[in-house]
Amino acid sequence: MELLGYRRSNGQVGIRNHVLILPTITCAAQTAQRITELVDGTVTFIHQHGCAQVGVDYEQTFRTYVGMGSNPNVYGVIVLGLGCETHQANRIAEKIKETGKPVEMVSIQEEGSTLDAIAQGAKMAVKMVQEASRQKRVPFDFSDLIVGTECGGSDACSGLSANPAVGEVSDMIVDRGGTAILAETTELIGAEHLLAARAVDDRVAKRVYEVIEAMENRSIQMGVDIRTGNPSPGNIQGGLSTLEEKSLGAAKKAGSRPLQELVHYAEPPTKKGLVWMDTPGHDIEQLTGMVAGGAQIVLFTSGRGTPTGSPIAPTIKISTNTSMFERMYDNMDINAGTIIDGKETPKEVAKRILEEIAEVCSGKKTKAEILKQHDFGIWRIGPTF
The missing domain is CATH 3.40.50 (Rossmann fold)
Incomplete structure (x- = not known):
C-alpha cells in the first residue's frame, strides 16, 4: 500500500500542499477570504476569535493558530493581522517559522487599508503557491x-x-x-x-x-x-x-x-x-x-x-x-x-x-x-x- 506525500524540511510529511492565509483576528477574516478568491492554491477559514482574550484562553487560541500553520499539510503561511488585536501576527508568524516553512506577514493597518492588504497578500500568495507547485510527492x-x-x-x-x-x-x-x-x-x-x-x-x-x-x-x-x-x-x-x-x-x-x-x-x-x-x-x-x-x-x-x-x-x-x-x-x-x-x-x-x-x-x-x-x-x- 503506497503512500505519497510532501516531505517537509523538519522531517514531517504533508498529504496536501496548501498555502494558508491565516487571519489572526476576526476583523481580518474577510480580507483573507478575498485573497483566497484571487489566488488558486490558497486556503483560509472564517472565525470570530483573536482579540479581548486573556490567560489560558489566550494561550489555547494562540496554540491553535500556530498549530494550523504548522500542520504538515501546509507548505507555507501568510499570517494576516489587523494590527491592534491581542493575538499579534508577528508572534504567531515567528512561532510557525520554527517549523522551517516559508512564512510572510501582512498587517491591514500597516498596509493602509483592506484593499492594500489584499493586494500585498495576493502578491505574496502567488509567489508562495508557485514555489509550492514545484514540490513533488515522495513515498x-x-x-x-x-x-x-x-x-x-x-x-x-x-x-x-x-x-x-x-x-x-x-x-x-x-x-x-x-x-x-x-x-x-x-x-x-x-x-x-x-x-x-x-x-x-x-x-x-x-x-x-x-x-x-x-x-x-x-x-x-x-x-x-x-x-x-x-x-x-x-x-x-x-x-x-x-x-x-x-x-x-x-x-x-x-x-x-x-x-x-x-x-x-x-x-x-x-x-x-x-x-x-x-x-x-x-x-x-x-x-x-x-x-x-x-x-x-x-x-x-x-x-x-x-x-x-x-x-x-x-x-x-x-x-x-x-x-x-x-x-x-x-x-x-x-x-x-x-x-x-x-x-x-x-x-x-x-x-x-x-x-x-x-x-x-x-x-x-x-x-x-x-x-x-x-x-x-x-x-x-x-x-x-
Whole structure:
C-alpha cells in the first residue's frame, strides 16, 4: 500500500500542499477570504476569535493558530493581522517559522487599508503557491501519519458499525508505527474506566479521570449535570437514550491498543500510538483541535449525516447505516452500514478505510474537500473581555 506525500524540511510529511492565509483576528477574516478568491492554491477559514482574550484562553487560541500553520499539510503561511488585536501576527508568524516553512506577514493597518492588504497578500500568495507547485510527492510510511478520529450525529448503529471499524483502523495505524488521536472528552464520559484500564502507566490512568472530572465540572458550573443528560436531540432521534450509550460507542474508535498519553487541546502528541486529546464534543472545535495538533487526515463517522470538513486536513466521512449513506451520498465517502446489513465485518470495512486513507494521502480528494467544506472553530475556555 503506497503512500505519497510532501516531505517537509523538519522531517514531517504533508498529504496536501496548501498555502494558508491565516487571519489572526476576526476583523481580518474577510480580507483573507478575498485573497483566497484571487489566488488558486490558497486556503483560509472564517472565525470570530483573536482579540479581548486573556490567560489560558489566550494561550489555547494562540496554540491553535500556530498549530494550523504548522500542520504538515501546509507548505507555507501568510499570517494576516489587523494590527491592534491581542493575538499579534508577528508572534504567531515567528512561532510557525520554527517549523522551517516559508512564512510572510501582512498587517491591514500597516498596509493602509483592506484593499492594500489584499493586494500585498495576493502578491505574496502567488509567489508562495508557485514555489509550492514545484514540490513533488515522495513515498512515505504510515509511521509518519497522525490520524484524527471523531464521530458526530450518532445513531444506534454508531457503536456497532462505523466506530468499531475505525477502532480497527486505529489499531492498524498504531501497529504500523503511526499515531491515532481519540478526542471528544465530553462523549467519553461513562467510558473513562475502559480507557484508564488501557493506560501505559498510573500517571496516564490518573490523567484520564482528571480530564473527565474537569469536563463534568465545567457543565456543573453552568447548572447542568451532563452525565445525566444526552449530548443532542439528533442523538436521541438516532436511537441513543443516555450519554453512556453515546460514550460506549464513541470509545470504540480507540481500538484496543494501549493509551500512551493525554494531550491538551491543539497540542501535538509527543508519543506514537494511541493518544487522547482533551476536546469538547462539538464537531468543528474538536476537528480543529486535532488538525492544529498535527493530524494530516481525519476519520469522521456519522449516523445522522454531516458535511463537516477542514480547510487543512482531508476528512473521510464514514456512514454508520446504508440508508443515510445513500441519502447523503454527496457528503459521505464510505459506507460502514454494510456491517448492519450483515454483508461485512468491522475488520473488512476497516481494510476498505485503510485503502481509502492511502488513496487520499496520495491525492484523492474527499467529498468535504470537493465541496470546499472549510470549517473552523476554536474551543474557547474563557470569556471575552
